[in-house]
Amino acid sequence: MTSLADKLVPESVKKLIPYQSARRIARGMTNKADHLWLNANELESCCQYGDEKQGVNSHYNRYPDFLPSDIADAYRCYCEQFYCEAMDHQLNDECEVMAVRGADEAIDLLVRTFCQPGNDQILVCPPTYGMYEFCADSLGVKTAVVPLTAEFQLDLAKIVPELEKTSIVFLCSPNNPTGNVLQQQDLLILLERTKDQALVVVDEAYIEFAPESSVVHLMAQYPHLIVIRTLSKAFGLAAIRVGFLIADQSVMSYVARLVAPYPIADPSAEIALKALTSSGLAQMQAQTTHLIEIRDWFINEVSQLPMVEKVYYSCTNFVLIRFKGQTNFYEYLLNKGIVARSPANEPSVKGCVRISIGSVNSMNKTLQVLQEYQ
Ligand SMILES: Cc1ncc(COP(=O)(O)O)c(C=O)c1O
Structure with a gap:
């Protein structure tokens, strides 16, 4: 069909x-370990750059x-x-x-x-x-x-x-x-x-x-x-x-x-x-839960600032904020050392700023900088 x-x-x-x-040709071959692999112009001997502990792994020659x-x-x-x-x-x-x-x-x-x-x-x-x-x-x-x-x-x-x-x-x-x-x-x-x-x-x-x-x-x-x-x-x-x-x-x-x-x-x-692995996935889930807690706390705090018109509901690790007035808050944050993102070319989000959710410290600092705006 x-x-x-x-x-x-x-x-x-x-x-x-x-x-x-070379690897595509070799796909599906059995007894791979018995063969001499001379088909990919690799260096056959293993190399060690750096010391034994921190050096590159020896099988990287392949x-x-x-x-x-x-x-x-x-x-x-x-x-x-x-x-x-x-x-x-x-x-x-x-x-x-x-x-x-x-x-x-x-x-x-x-x-x-x-x-x-x-x-x-x-x-x-x-x-x-x-x-x-x-x-x-x-x-x-x-x-x-x-x-x-x-x-x-x-x-x-x-x-x-x-x-x-x-x-x-x-x-x-x-x-x-x-x-x-x-x-x-x-x-x-x-x-x-x-x-x-x-x-x-x-x-x-x-x-x-x-x-x-x-x-x-x-x-x-x-x-x-x-x-x-x-x-x-x-x-x-x-x-x-x-x-x-x-x-x-x-x-x-x-x-x-x-x-x-x-x-x-x-x-x-x-x-x-x-x-x-299952432990890797458990770790990812725990850090996701933690990030969501920080995000929701940050959204709640930022929503109360006088110059904020709207904080959009977020299902991600960032928030989109619409500010009142003409101030360019992307530039304002940048001047204070906080690099956010302005989705500049999109009419429906013009003047909005997208802020990634970082650590509690980073979000506290961002909040403080916004609170200091007058
Ligand atoms: C919606 C979306 N898709 C894809 C990507 C790129 O992902 P990757 O780092 O896997 O290339 C991004 C990165 O910001 C993204 O926001």
């Missing part, structure tokens, strides 16, 4: 024969796994345990997980796989994460823009007419920079409408802060639904650059043709695997 991915993928990608990296399946398997278990069992669902066998270099690489890969420059378009709903449009722009792919409603929800009436021309709809829930989750009933309507038309990507970078809003359990029912995840946020591992693409195998078989050889460096893979 022809899948939606088959219909959308450009001929050039269909014809593409994946680059045969390329890593082509697509590390151990991290992908560990992430799949995490998804099933935390996001599917609670919903009485399972990830079906057709659903595949791929570890990539951060959620950003997943976005780029999807646009490159399914959109032909000059021919195809993606659809985004701002205010939202800027990388979807940036990736499309950088590849010469058009972006249809349908802003979120005043409540930061999907404007389905305006999205639907655009679907015929759209290859990928990029959604973000919980959304950056607004901090809210998209309503599941809207997502379900969109998934029904897009079935034969467009892939729907839900970027769940902040999902650990609102796990009940995940759509991962809907993937069995909607094979054109793709979920993006990351270890950069709740897991606190932004520096290792590990994210995940979760998609039906009909989608993944094309994405796998374009993925860079050896996307995950060994040191990153080792850390990711530790984070995905």
Whole structure:
């Protein structure tokens, strides 16, 4: 049966024969340990830079796994345990997980796989994460823009007419920079409408802060639904650059043709695997609970400041604040040594400031600086 991915993928990608990296060729070979590995122009001897304790690990002379399946398997278990069992669902066998270099690489890969420059378009709903449009722009792919409603929800009436021309709809829930989750009933309507038309990507970078809003359990029912995840946020591992693409195998078989050889460096893979053990997951959950406590306390305090018009409800590790008057509070905070973010180009959040939730000390300091404003 022809899948939606088959219909959308450009001929050039269909014809593409994946680059045969040394590790890809060796995949599936048995007795690997008995062989002499002289096929990847690696240094065969191990190197030790630095002293024995702090030096680099000796096996780094070898390329890593082509697509590390151990991290992908560990992430799949995490998804099933935390996001599917609670919903009485399972990830079906057709659903595949791929570890990539951060959620950003997943976005780029999807646009490159399914959109032909000059021919195809993606659809985004701002205010939202800027990388979807940036990736499309950088590849010469058009972006249809349908802003979120005043409540930061999907404007389905305006999205639907655009679907015929759209290859990928990029959604973000919980959304950056607004901090809210998209309503599941809207997502379900969109998934029904897009079935034969467009892939729907839900970027769940902040999902650990609102796990009940995940759509991962809907993937069995909607094979054109793709979920993006990351270890950069709740897991606190932004520096290792590990994210995940979760998609039906009909989608993944094309994405796998374009993925860079050896996307995950060994040191990153080792850390990711530790984070995905049961003790790693327990630690992530404890730090998430703690962060949510700090966030809710901070929101309560900030809401009482006279120059604050509104603090938006947040399901993430940041808050979006709307200030009264003309003062640029992004600049004000910056001048006091606090670097926040102003979602500058978005009319509906003009003048708002997005503040990441840090330690109690950092949030106290931020509060104090805002209290001192006159
Ligand atoms: C919604 C969203 N998606 C993806 C990313 C990028 O994640 P990663 O660090 O995994 O590339 C971010 C980073 O801020 C984000 O806010």
